[in-house]
Amino acid sequence: MDGEDFAGKAAAEAKGLNPGLIVLLVVGGPLLVFLIANYVLYVYAQKNLPPRKKKPVSKKKLKREKLKQGVPVPGE
Template sequence: MEDEFADRSSFENMGNEIKEGAAGFNPALIVLLLVLGLLLTFLIGNYVLYYYAQKTLPPKKKKPVSKKKMKRERLKQGVSAPGE
């Protein structure tokens, strides 16, 4: 009978040692992995949205150039503006 109890206690001790060894990850490691995972997901999501927008949205329209700017550019190039 004593042998049975001796075997049982040794198995219980082995179980406790295994539980102590695999108590869990360091909480700081879990937080770090979670933050890095969220950051990576955010960056990849932004890249995918940017790529999708570049493919599907029409190009931006350019603002019309004002008459003053056109006149100034012509004068810089040496071409006289009409009516002068």
């Protein structure tokens, strides 16, 4: 085995990019950016947006819940 021959092959292989690496970069790069951006927006929203208002519970639902618990509903 000649040392120069081995060095020549290594240099030739280093010139071309591995197709698997290209696919990984093309798919993984935007995916990573997307996930990081989502996390940043989530943290920003948690700090700056006001808490969500709870929906008002209807009287009908309140009555049903109290009946389930066995509490007598006033007015009946």
